[in-house]
Amino acid sequence: MDRLPNPTWLRSFESAARHLNFTTTARELGLTQTAVSLHIRSLEAELGQKLFTRNARRLELTELGQSYSLTVRRSLADIALSTNSLFGPASRQTLTIRAAISTATYWIAAELPDFSLQHPEIPVRLVSHIWNDSIAPGDVDVEIRLGYGDWPGVISEKLTEEKLVPVSRAGGGLPTCNNLQKGPLIHILGYEDNWARYFQANNIAPPDQAPQHSVDTSVAALQLVMAGAGYATILERFARNVIRQGAPLEIKGPAIPFAQSHYLISTQGAAQPTAAAGLFCAWLRDRIALDAAV
Structure with missing residues (x-):
């Protein structure tokens, strides 16, 4: 040769x-x-x-x-x-992101267009779920969880400090958060004490009546709120994203600290993250820092 x-x-x-x-x-x-x-x-x-x-x-x-x-x-x-x-052209590796349905719907999905604008070469699959064990860890590249960061068998990196706010349908006529105790109140399963914590933080006596509705996700809670069925407490991050997108929703009181945070999850002993996963995580940290600075 x-x-x-x-x-x-x-x-x-x-x-x-x-x-x-x-x-x-x-x-x-x-x-x-x-x-x-x-x-x-x-x-x-x-x-x-x-x-x-x-x-x-x-x-x-x-x-x-x-x-x-x-x-x-x-x-x-x-x-x-x-x-x-x-x-044929080189196959592009799809980046699979797993998050709870509310996190996926009201936070990650709202931010993804910016990531795709910066990295158009990376196809993204966003997998939403309700419970954390619904999909095998090996099926995802990036996992985001809401909790206390104490899950066994995983390494968790804290991403956010979250706050809780009460929301009502836009134009509902409630002038202050003091009127929220009159209800009807919507509870989210697993977070039934959120209303009690909110009222206590604002020195408001909690109502005696049982909740009008109980649902298993913030997605369902917000649908009920926007339909005029009552009031719910959700993460301020979610509420502001929904309002920014034009949903008929209003925040009806000051935000209070929420004990749980969003975490990046990796399995102990797992393989090194892909290049696409590394780019996504770096981008997400930058977006969170940008939001915190506003």
């Missing part, structure tokens, strides 16, 4: 010839700047010619480097074209 330099060196050279910057090349190829520089030096040593002129502030192709870059670029493009034509 005729003389052929290391393909990895050629790939680094082609990218560096386009960008004329080793740092940008390293970012594009997922390498370190040191690795890119080593590839170029190795290729130059193999060819016995300088391909770049390294100045203090900029990188320039030599005449030989300019000519060679055109050939290398065309050759790599031909290989990519042939590969796609014969074997």
Whole structure:
């Protein structure tokens, strides 16, 4: 076979010839700047010619480097074209995110368009559920849970500090949270004490009557509220997202601290997260920090 330099060196050279910057090349190829520089030096040593002129502030192709870059670029493009034509485009790895149905509906789904705008190359599947054990851990890339962070067998990273607010249908005529005790009140199973905690925090005597409705998710609770069936307490994060999207809903009192938080979950001893999962988690932390700063 005729003389052929290391393909990895050629790939680094082609990218560096386009960008004329080793740092940008390293970012594009997922390498370190040191690795890119080593590839170029190795290729130059193999060819016995300088391909770049390294100045203090900029990188320039030599005449030989300019000519060679055109050939290398065309050759790599031909290989990519042939590969796609014969074997189809590279399959994209779908990022699967698992969250409770209320978290998925009223928080993550509302934020996902921004992630997809920043990373259009990553297809996303959002899996909602009610109970945490409804899907096997190996079926998801990122899991987000609401709780105290004390689940056995997992590593939890605290993401948020949550607050609780009372909500009513928009235009319902309730002027202050003091009137909420008149009901009707909607309870969410598993969080039946939220109303008692809310009234206590605001020095309001709790009502004596039983709740008019009890449901198992914040999704169902908000549907009842918007239908005019009563009032519910939900996370302020959820309420503001729903209102921002135009739902006929109003917050009817000050927020109080909520004991539970949202956590990123990883299984002890599990494999390293995928690159897509890492990008999503970094993006989510940035979004939370941005919301907290507002």
